[in-house]
Amino acid sequence: MTRYTAQSTSEEVCKDLSGQIQGSRVLITGVTPGSIGGEAALQISRYSPALLILAGRAIETLRAIEDAIKADTPSANTKLLTLDLSSQESIRKAADEVNALPEQIDILINNAGTMAIPYGVTKEGLELQFGTNHIGHFLFTNLVLSKKDLSCGIKVVNVSSLGHKRGPVRFYDYNFQDGKCYDKWQAYGQSKTANMLFSVSLAEKLGDKGVKSFSLYPGRIETGIGRHLKLEEWVKAGWKHEDGSINHDLDLNWRSLSQAAATLIVAAYDPSIEGSNGSYMVNNQVNNGEAADYALDPKNAERLWALSEELVGQKFSY
Structure with missing residues (x-):
C-alpha cells in the first residue's frame, strides 16, 4: 500500500515518484490558477513529464497557468486544450485534437467540476453538475480510450468528493424533474457518486486490457469551486x-492546496496501489471503507454506463 499520509504534500510525493513522472504524458482537466488541478500540474511539471496537456474552458485561464508553469520550469513541454465539458460538441472536438497527437497520453486526470450551483443545463439539456462532472468526462475519456492502444497502459483518475454521500445516482430522475425539485447538494452528490462508479466500470471493463482507474476525495479545501x-x-x-x-x-x-493535489498525483503515479484497481482514495490512501456502498456497487456502475452511453448517443465496446 501507499506510504503517504494525510499530511504528505505534492512536493514530497512528486519528489518520491519522480521516476514515474519523468517521461509520462499526462492530461489534466479543470486546470486553473489556485485550483487542485492547477497545483497538480505545476508540481508534476517540475519532474520532466514528456507532455503536460492543460485542459479547460477558457484559453486565457489556461495561458495563465501555463505562464506560471513556464516561469517555474521553462523547459516544461505544455499543450493547451480548450474543453467545455458542458458541450458534447466541444468534447468531441477536444478529443479529436488529443487523438491526432503523435504520442498517446498515458495518464488522464479528470479533475474539472462544479459544485452546488443553481439549476442549469448543459447544451444537451442535462442537469449541469451531472452533465459536466460525469457525462462530460465519460464522453471525453471514452473518445480518447477508444482510439488508444490500451495494451500500452493508461491511468484514469476521477476526482470525486466526500460529497458523494449526499446522494446516489438518481437513475429514475437524474434531471430533478427538469429543475422542479432541484436540490443543489443532492445534484452534486449524484455527480460525485457517478465519478466513483465510472472508475469501477473502467476497472471492470478494461482492467485486463491495461487500464487502471481510481476515484478520490482530495480533502476539504476552499477553491473557486465554492464560489457559488x-x-x-x-x-x-x-x-x-x-x-x-x-x-x-x-x-x-x-487540506492545504499542496496536500489536496497530492492525492491526485499518488492516484496517477504510485505503482503500489495498482492492485486496487477501481478503488476510492482518501488522503493518499486506498480507502474503500470511506465510500458509500452505492458508490462502488458494480451493478450501479453497469447501470450508469448504459445510461451514460444513452445520454451521449454512442456505445463504447472494448
Missing part, C-alpha cells in the same frame, strides 16, 4: 465561523 456558496451556507455546514474564518476541526479534513 454564500457565507451563511459555509457557516450552516460548520465549515466556517461567522467571521468567515475556516473551522479547523480535524474531522473536517481541511
Whole structure:
C-alpha cells in the first residue's frame, strides 16, 4: 500500500515518484490558477513529464497557468486544450485534437467540476453538475480510450468528493424533474457518486486490457469551486465561523492546496496501489471503507454506463 499520509504534500510525493513522472504524458482537466488541478500540474511539471496537456474552458485561464508553469520550469513541454465539458460538441472536438497527437497520453486526470450551483443545463439539456462532472468526462475519456492502444497502459483518475454521500445516482430522475425539485447538494452528490462508479466500470471493463482507474476525495479545501456558496451556507455546514474564518476541526479534513493535489498525483503515479484497481482514495490512501456502498456497487456502475452511453448517443465496446 501507499506510504503517504494525510499530511504528505505534492512536493514530497512528486519528489518520491519522480521516476514515474519523468517521461509520462499526462492530461489534466479543470486546470486553473489556485485550483487542485492547477497545483497538480505545476508540481508534476517540475519532474520532466514528456507532455503536460492543460485542459479547460477558457484559453486565457489556461495561458495563465501555463505562464506560471513556464516561469517555474521553462523547459516544461505544455499543450493547451480548450474543453467545455458542458458541450458534447466541444468534447468531441477536444478529443479529436488529443487523438491526432503523435504520442498517446498515458495518464488522464479528470479533475474539472462544479459544485452546488443553481439549476442549469448543459447544451444537451442535462442537469449541469451531472452533465459536466460525469457525462462530460465519460464522453471525453471514452473518445480518447477508444482510439488508444490500451495494451500500452493508461491511468484514469476521477476526482470525486466526500460529497458523494449526499446522494446516489438518481437513475429514475437524474434531471430533478427538469429543475422542479432541484436540490443543489443532492445534484452534486449524484455527480460525485457517478465519478466513483465510472472508475469501477473502467476497472471492470478494461482492467485486463491495461487500464487502471481510481476515484478520490482530495480533502476539504476552499477553491473557486465554492464560489457559488454564500457565507451563511459555509457557516450552516460548520465549515466556517461567522467571521468567515475556516473551522479547523480535524474531522473536517481541511487540506492545504499542496496536500489536496497530492492525492491526485499518488492516484496517477504510485505503482503500489495498482492492485486496487477501481478503488476510492482518501488522503493518499486506498480507502474503500470511506465510500458509500452505492458508490462502488458494480451493478450501479453497469447501470450508469448504459445510461451514460444513452445520454451521449454512442456505445463504447472494448
